[in-house]
Amino acid sequence: MTALLTVDDLRVRFPTRTGVIEAVRGVSFTLGRERLGIVGESGSGKSQTGRAIMGLTPSHAEVTGTLSFGGIDLLSAPPKIRRDLRGKRIAMILQDPKYSLNPVMSIGRQIVETLRRHEKIGRAEARERALDMLAAVQIRDPARVFDLYPHEVSGGMGQRAMIAMMLVAGPELLIADEPTSALDVTVQLEVLSILDKLVADRGMGLIFVSHDLRLVSSFCDRVLVMYAGRIVEEIAASDLGNAKHPYTQGLLNCMPVIGADRHPLPVLDRKPEWAL
Ligand SMILES: Nc1ncnc2c1ncn2[C@@H]1O[C@H](COP(=O)(O)OP(=O)(O)OP(=O)(O)O)[C@@H](O)[C@H]1O
Numbered sequence: 001m002t003a004l005l006t007v008d009d010l011r012v013r014f015p016t017r018t019g020v021i022e023a024v025r026g027v028s029f030t031l032g033r034e035r036l037g038i039v040g041e042s043g044s045g046k047s048q049t050g051r052a053i054m055g056l057t058p059s060h061a062e063v064t065g066t067l068s069f070g071g072i073d074l075l076s077a078p079p080k081i082r083r084d085l086r087g088k089r090i091a092m093i094l095q096d097p098k099y100s101l102n103p104v105m106s107i108g109r110q111i112v113e114t115l116r117r118h119e120k121i122g123r124a125e126a127r128e129r130a131l132d133m134l135a136a137v138q139i140r141d142p143a144r145v146f147d148l149y150p151h152e153v154s155g156g157m158g159q160r161a162m163i164a165m166m167l168v169a170g171p172e173l174l175i176a177d178e179p180t181s182a183l184d185v186t187v188q189l190e191v192l193s194i195l196d197k198l199v200a201d202r203g204m205g206l207i208f209v210s211h212d213l214r215l216v217s218s219f220c221d222r223v224l225v226m227y228a229g230r231i232v233e234e235i236a237a238s239d240l241g242n243a244k245h246p247y248t249q250g251l252l253n254c255m256p257v258i259g260a261d262r263h264p265l266p267v268l269d270r271k272p273e274w275a276l
């Protein structure tokens with residue numbers, strides 16, 4: 001497997017008045033053209049890991065380590081190189097689509113502008129590509145949705161429009177941060193199967209961030225389990241039943257089992273030494 005992305009000893013620190021918050025504390029992994037899941041509880045550093053790769057860490061934070069993407073050392077690359085990569089070769093679906101779509105610009109125009117920022121193509125061709133992309137994310141009436149504003153579409157359509165915007169320039173790496181957590185289960189599966197197809201068709205690398213272990217294990221090839229800013233376990237999705245770390249075992253144990261009468265419900269155990 002040729003690595004698309006290599007992350008080595010990534011650390012993200014936020015200086016605050018009351019001390020330094022270490023959001024990511026020495027994360028290392030490599031990613032090929034595969035689907036890699038990152039799971040972990042709220043605050044474990046999943047989003048900050050994704051944001052560091054995308055180059056969206058808040059400016060007051062300190063990022064150290066090595067991020068190597070297609071031979072480019074991201075952390076020492078000039079801002080222009082990083083800007084050009086962002087959206088073109090690396091794309092990220094943010095946790096909350098409401099903050100990613102511009103409320104005063106129609107959906108179609110947002111997709112067209114993303115495309116024209118990265119490729120020298122004419123308006124008509126960009127419009128065609130945007131419409132094709134809206135169709136690819138299973139929006140039934142692309143020509144109508146093209147002219148709608150974000151507040152005029154449903155949550156699921158907004159999410160799909162954002163996925164279309166992120167994929168229109170044909171990125172090699174897609175970071176999807178809880179791309180479906182705001183959707184109901186049926187739309188969730190639909191959006192996931194769209195992502196799955198696009199990843200397979202285009203040979204992209206995917207980092208899929210979620211706190212839902214079941215979803216991640218059914219959707220990804222490999223899973224990283226994060227706890228308190230570190231990777232505590234790396235495991236093939238098919239091998240999850242053999243997880244060694246007690247935190248992963250705890251997460252697995254807490255998954256509901258259809259038909260099983262579980263009383264009392266299991267509670268996730270956390271040991272201070274896991275966060276050392
Ligand atoms: N702008 C910020 N300033 C200070 N601390 C921050 C900031 N952003 C995130 N953090 C801290 O970094 C840690 C990791 O946050 P992160 O957003 O990566 O968590 P997460 O695993 O994505 O959680 P969730 O599942 O809730 O999305 C948290 O402790 C959080 O409080």
Ligand SMILES: [Mg+2]
Nearest residue numbers: 046047048095
């Ligand atoms: Mg997050």
